[in-house]
Amino acid sequence: MDSSALLERMIGKVRRRLGVLWAARQGLRGVAWGIWAAAALLLATRFFVLPGYLFYAAGTFTAVLAAVLIAGRQSVPGRKQALFALDRHVPDNLILAAGSLNGHSGPLEARLLEEAAGRADAALAGFRKEKRHWVERKTLFWAAAGLGVLLVSGLFPSSAQQEAKETELERSIVTSLQKQVHRLRERTAEDEVGKQLADLAAVLGKTERPEEAIRETVKLQRELSLRDRMGDTGERPDIDGNGLSAGETASELAQMAGDADERLSSLGRSAADNGGEPPLAVKEDPADSGGGDGGGRGSGGENGDTPNGRAPGSAEGSEKGSGQGSDGSGEDPDAVGEGEGTTGEKAPGSGEPDSSGSETGGKGDGADGQGGKGAGSGRGSRTLVSTPPPDMTHRDPTSDSGPVRPGGTPEKGRVPAEKGTVRPYGEALGDYRDAYLESAGQLGLPEELQRVLSEYFSSLEKED
C-alpha cells in the first residue's frame, strides 16, 4: 500500500470515530432541546385545552430532535477534522501537511507523504488513547432538568390538560366506533344492513360526543335485533352464509357499543347517563333470551332517539326469570320501547321507569313457558312521570299487540296504560311502592325477587 493510501486509511478511521462522537453529542443535544421544547408545550397546555397535547409534545420532541440533527449536519466531522485530529499526535503538522498536498507531486512531497504515513500508526494510537467526553455534562444536565420538568408536568396535569385528555378519549371512542362500523359494513351480508351501517358511520363521522355515538350504535343494533326476531317468524332475508346476518351484526354492534361504553366509563360517564340504554343489555340472542319457551317480553316506553334507562330489557331463561321493560323518556317519548323478560311461573315484564318520563304500559304477562309481551309508549320529560289512575288495577287487562314493527306506529290503548296525571317521579315513587307492597302478596313472586324489589324501592328513596 502506498503512503498516500495508508494515510487516507488512517484518516478514514479517525473520521468514523469522530462521526460516532459527533452523533452521540449532537444526539444528546437534540434530546435536550427536544425535551425542553416538549416541556414548554406541556407547560403551555396547562393553560388551555389542547386535545392530544401529549401527542403534540411527543411530535415536538421528535421534530426538534430531527431539526437539531439536521441543523448540525454542517458540523459533521469530515476529512479535514479527521486530519486535524490525527495531526495533533505528530510534530510540526506533518500529517496535516501531507494530507493537504492537493495532488502536488515532487520529491519533497513524496518524502513528506512517506514520513507522514510512517507516523500515522503512532498518531492513530495516540488519537485512540485520547480521553474523549462522549457526553457533555452541561447538555446532560439540561436534558435531565428538562426531563424533570416533563415528568412533573405529566404527573400533575392541570384541569385544562385533564379536560383535553377527556376530549381526546371521547374522540378516540367515536373514531374507533366509526372504524369498527366501517369494518362491520364490509363483513355484513345484507345490502340493507350495509346501507344502514354506512348511514351510521356517516352519523358517527359528524358526532363528537361518544354518548351520542353509542346511542346511535345501540339504536341501530336494536333495530337490527328486531329485524332478526322478525326473521324468526319467517321474514328473515336470505344470507349467503359468508357474511354476517342482521342478528350477528346486531350482536357485533352491541359488543362495540359495550366496549365503547366501557371506555367511556373511565371518564365516570356512561351512554346511559343521558337517557340512553346501556349497550351491554341489548345483547340479544334468541338462544339466550328467554331460555327457549320461557322467553317473555315486556315492552315499555322507549326513549326517542336512543334506548334509554338503566332498566334494560333483559332476558333470563330461568324459572324465576324477571322481565323489565324500559321506561319511556327522552327526546322522543312517543317512540316505542321494548322490555324483555323471561317467565317462570308467571313472569311479569315490567317497564321500570328509571328516568322520569311519563310511562304507561310497560307491563306484560308471560305464561309459563310462553313469552309474555307488553307494549307501551312513553311521553314526557325525564323528571315527570305519568301515573295511571287509581282504579286502573280494576280494569281487565288486555293483550298487547307486540313490538312495533319497523316503520309501524305503536298500537295504543290495548293495555291498561292510560295517561294519568303528570307528576314528579319523586312523588309517584311512593305510590308505586305502596301499590307494589299491596299487590306483592297476590303476585306470588318468589321471596328472593320480592327482596330485590324491596331493595330497589329502598334505594330509590335513599337517592331521593
Next chain:
Amino acid sequence: METEEYAEMGRAIRDIRDEVGKFIVGQKEAVDLILFSIIGGGHALLEGLPGLGKTMLVRTFSEVLDLGFSRIQFTPDLMPSDITGTSILERLPDGGQRFVFREGPIFSEMVLADEINRATPKTQSALLEAMGERTVTVLGETRRMADPFFVLATQNPIELEGTYPLPEAQLDRFLCKILVPYPDREELKEIMRRTTGADPAPLKKVMDPGAVRRARELARAVVLPEEMLDAAARIVVATRPEKSDIPDIARFVRIGSGPRGLQSLIALAKSRALSEGRYHVSIADLRASAAPALRHRLILGYEGEASGVTPDDLIGKIVGEALSGVRS
C-alpha cells in the same frame, strides 16, 4: 534536491545563530528575523531606540555570512545619488575623458540604511526602488545589485520632528518589521561584560554568498501544503477591516494587508521551516511569522491610534481566530 540538504541547511542556520549570539546579546527574535529575511530574499525594517545595537547586528551578520557591508546614515540633505552612486567625468591618461560610474553604498550585499525616515521622500524612494527592482538606473544605464542583496533599514520611533515617515506603499516593500526591545537586566550585564572587557574573539564565517543563495533556493522549494496556504490567506484577509469577522479590526484598522503581506508571510514561514531543517511549512511557522510580516502593513485608524492598541495586539487576535482549533 535531497531532504538531507534541508537538514544540513538547518544545522548551518543554527550555527549562524550561535555565531551571531556570541557577539549580540539577546535580541533572539531580531536575529532570527534578520536571518529569515536574508534567506527569504527580502529586506527588513528595524524599529528601535538608539543604542540597541542595530548597526552591530547587521555588521555581525555580514561577517558571519561573509557578505559585503555598507552603511548609509540617512539625513534630510542626503541625495539619491549619494545612495545609488553617480557618473563622474574621468580623464584618461591619453587626455581623453569619459563618464565613469562610481557605485554608491547601495551596491553592497548588506546595506544598513540607518534612520531611513530622516531622508526626504525622494531619497527614500531611490533606495526603495533599488530594494524592489534590485537594479539601479543612472543616466539611462541600468545596473544590477549584488546577489544576495539585503537592506536593513532602521527607524527611530521617537524624535519624529523633521522626519519623513515612510508611506504605506514603501513600507509594504519590507519583508518584515522587526521590533528591537530594550535588553533586560541579565542581557545588559552580559553586554557590559563583553564590551568593556577584553576584545571578543573574531567571528567565524559560517556561510558564503553562494551558500546564502542556495539557502534561498531551498527556502523557496519548501512545501507549502494547501491547508497552510489557506490558513495564511485567512490571516491576511482578516487584517482587512471590510472583510474581517473580528470587531476590533473593523474598529481600529484603517488599511489591511495586500498580496505582498501574504508573500512576506509565506516567505518568512518557509525560511523558518528551513531554519529547522524542515521541508514543509507548519502552522507554527505561520503563527510565528504573522506579526513580523504584517505589523507594518496594518495601518491603524484614528480610534486605533488614540486607544493605544498596537498592530501586534490585533494580529494576535487575528491569528487566534484564523488558526483556532489548529495545533501548532
